[in-house]
Amino acid sequence: RKHAALESARIEIDKRKIDMKVAKQNLLPEFNLNASASNNSLADTEGKAFEQQFKNERYSFSGGVSFRIPIGNRRAEADYRQTRLRHAQTIASYHQTQQAIMEEVRRNARSVRVNIKRVEATRVARRLAEERLDAQEKKFKVGLSTSRDILEDQDRLANSLTQETRALIDYHKSLASLDRATHSTLERFQIEMFYPGEVKAKTTTK
Structure with a gap:
């Protein structure tokens, strides 16, 4: 919506600029050049009259110049001031x-950066939960752990996976919002899409 409003504003600026030029022209002096020609031939026959016209005889020419300077043209001056104001x-x-638009872009860019950090943090937590469960299972095999310990670590891993998934969903939502705000391919912010198993994202926007 904002991008459409911006484009509409650009068009409106051009229209107002034209209106202002027209109003300014109305304040300038008018210069008119008039010219006329007439045939004063008194030939008694059509043949002679035609011959005189062909030879450019018995023609009279008149011309004139009019120059008008608007003084105290309040209406034109008011129109010009109004067009300048508009x-x-x-x-x-x-x-x-x-x-x-720029504020919306900055806000969405900040949201993307926050969600990137969330994804990275939850990914680390999930990997630690995986390592802990793996160690717990090895201990269980040699009788150094109980099935309850295994279940607790499995719950921790499931919870960390849920948190990571939520962070990824929020990240992609914020990325889509940023894409809509910038109406671009995100190259301006140097942000790349990534998926579970591959984290490649960075931003230079402040």
């Missing part, structure tokens, strides 16, 4: 929309 307001609206 043009300035349109530019201000454009910049406000632009700032709102």
